[in-house]
Every structure is written in structure tokens, then in C-alpha cells.
Amino acid sequence: MSDLQSFQAFLYQNIPLVENMQLKLQNISEHQLSAAAPLSPNINDKFTVFGGSSSALMTICGWSLIKYHLEAHEAHHDVVIHQAKTHWTKAQSDDLIIKAKLCNEHNWEELAQKLNTRNRTTKITVKCQVYNQNHEVCSTMTGDYVVLKQQH
Amino acid sequence: MSDLQSFQAFLYQNIPLVENMQLKLQNISEHQLSAAAPLSPNINDKFTVFGGSSSALMTICGWSLIKYHLEAHEAHHDVVIHQAKTHWTKAQSDDLIIKAKLCNEHNWEELAQKLNTRNRTTKITVKCQVYNQNHEVCSTMTGDYVVLKQQH
Numbered sequence: 001m002s003d004l005q006s007f008q009a010f011l012y013q014n015i016p017l018v019e020n021m022q023l024k025l026q027n028i029s030e031h032q033l034s035a036a037a038p039l040s041p042n043i044n045d046k047f048t049v050f051g052g053s054s055s056a057l058m059t060i061c062g063w064s065l066i067k068y069h070l071e072a073h074e075a076h077h078d079v080v081i082h083q084a085k086t087h088w089t090k091a092q093s094d095d096l097i098i099k100a101k102l103c104n105e106h107n108w109e110e111l112a113q114k115l116n117t118r119n120r121t122t123k124i125t126v127k128c129q130v131y132n133q134n135h136e137v138c139s140t141m142t143g144d145y146v147v148l149k150q151q152h
Numbered sequence: 153m154s155d156l157q158s159f160q161a162f163l164y165q166n167i168p169l170v171e172n173m174q175l176k177l178q179n180i181s182e183h184q185l186s187a188a189a190p191l192s193p194n195i196n197d198k199f200t201v202f203g204g205s206s207s208a209l210m211t212i213c214g215w216s217l218i219k220y221h222l223e224a225h226e227a228h229h230d231v232v233i234h235q236a237k238t239h240w241t242k243a244q245s246d247d248l249i250i251k252a253k254l255c256n257e258h259n260w261e262e263l264a265q266k267l268n269t270r271n272r273t274t275k276i277t278v279k280c281q282v283y284n285q286n287h288e289v290c291s292t293m294t295g296d297y298v299v300l301k302q303q304h
Contacts, residue, residue: 083240
């Protein structure tokens with residue numbers, strides 16, 4: 001948990017929009033990350049969640065699930081989002097619960113070793129969802145992320 | 153132009169993330185809206201544009217193109233994003249140029265009349281792109297927006 005708090009501090013320091021949205025990382029397992037965000041910084045003119053906020057929150061949660069595990073296994077590669085399909089299915093007027101789940105299982109240790117020894121590029125697909133406080137799905141994003149050798 | 157500045161003020165007052173991203177609406181025609189945003193509030197850990205910022209900026213520019221014209225024709229309907237496909241094709245390390253274009257032509261006056269007299273729901277598809285300062289496309293979103301009777 002303290003590792004996840006450090007990771008959140010890294011996000012806040014490096015990606016100002018994540019701090020603006022007040023994303024709070026809550027739990028992480030091998031396959032899933034869960035997080036929360038309050039309505040007020042993410043609200044729109046209809047007093048519901050701004051669609052751009054929910055897509056940005058899902059984008060960073062999917063990215064964080066991958067980046068966190070790669071860093072934990074000393075694979076300091078870049079992770080970039082390549083493409084996504086997003087559906088906004090329900091208007092939401094309360095605080096956000098965000099979950100990011102791997103679409104396929106990955107052995108992070110093996111993957112990190114492969115990346116470090118062969119410098120391979122790999123694609124990881126994550127399904128991210130935003131829920132309201134009644135645990136109803138309000139938006140869903142399926143995103144493909146690319147892991148590649150650091151460019152900077 | 154002053155109308156567009158009033159519309160931008162409406163966005164800033166109602167959607168805090170739009171102000172955080174420092175979106176500046178620049179020009180609007182029947183079929184296209186153009187805008188800009190600086191890199192610094194939209195940066196990531198790699199000193200390039202955060203993918204969540206570009207998707208949120210494209211989401212609001214597509215929405216603004218529709219909402220602006222409907223309001224101008226007295227159709228005070230809600231406009232909500234329903235689904236989108238997004239591609240991030242090029243890392244970007246300078247200020248953003250954003251363009252939103254209608255995928256099909258719409259006669260706003262006729263559409264507003266139909267919406268006001270029959271309260272029909274309609275779908276409008278917008279292609280939004282983010283360009284760098286060399287006018288290269290860095291990300292593309294094709295989004296379907298739904299126009300419906302006000303819910304609040």
C-alpha cells in the first residue's frame with residue numbers, strides 16, 4: 001500500500017491533470033488496480049461526470065496497472081497508450097470508483113526479464129471501468145498499451 | 153468570435169477540467185471547430201502529452217462544436233458522448249492544436265427545429281484530431297454524441 005502511495009505521488013508530480021482530477025489509487029493486485037476520484041473536480045455543466053474526465057481517469061488507471069508492475073520488476077520501460085474503444089453508458093452524479101483489469105494474464109517477472117534481456121516491444125490490453133456509488137457501470141474503456149524501450 | 157469566447161467562459165465555469173487543461177477555443181464554422189492548449193498543464197512523465205489530456209480535449213471540442221450550434225439555434229438540448237474510438241499515433245512534446253469536424257453535414261437550423269418541435273433524439277458523429285506545431289496528427293478520436301431533451 002505504501003508503494004502504491006509512492007506511485008501516486010509520482011503521478012501527481014509528473015502528470016498535473018492526475019492531481020487536478022484528484023485520483024486516489026487504492027489497491028493493486030497482479031491483475032487489477034482500483035481507485036477513486038471525487039465528483040467535484042470532474043463535473044460538467046449537467047452536474048454529472050465529464051466524459052473527458054472518465055476517459056482520462058481510465059487511461060491513467062490502465063497505464064498505472066502496467067507501469068507499477070514493470071517498475072516493481074526493474075523493467076524501466078515506457079508504457080504508452082496506443083488505441084482505445086470507450087463507451088459511456090450511464091450518467092453519473094456521484095463520486096467515481098475506477099477499476100482497471102488485465103484482459104490477459106501476465107507473469108510480470110517473466111515479462112520484465114524478456115523486456116530487459118531482449119528489449120522486446122509488447123502490447124498489453126486493459127479493460128477499465130468507472131462505477132457509481134451503487135456499483136453500476138457508467139463507462140468502459142478497452143485500451144491497448146505498448147511497452148517499449150525508454151525513448152528519453 | 154466574441155460568442156465563442158462566451159462559450160469558452162461557459163465551459164470554464166461549468167467543467168473545471170477544461171480550465172485545468174487551459175483549452176482555448178479559436179474558430180468555429182458550421183462544420184469545424186479549432187482550438188489550442190499548452191503542453192505544460194497536459195504533460196506526462198515522459199515530457200510529452202498525456203494521452204488522457206488529448207482524449208479529454210478531443211471529447212470537449214467535439215461536444216462544443218455541436219452544443220455551440222444547437223444553442224445558437226435555440227435548441228437547449230443535452231449533448232452527451234456515447235462512444236468513441238481513439239488512436240494515439242505520435243508522441244508530442246509541444247503545444248496542442250485541436251480540430252473537431254462533423255463526419256456528416258448538418259443543417260443546424262433544420263435540426264434545431266426538429267429537436268424543438270418533435271423532441272427527437274439524434275446522433276452526431278465528430279472526428280477530432282490533435283496536431284503538433286508541425287501540423288502532424290498525434291491523436292484521432294471518432295466520437296458519437298447523442299442529442300436529447302434536457303434531463304435536469
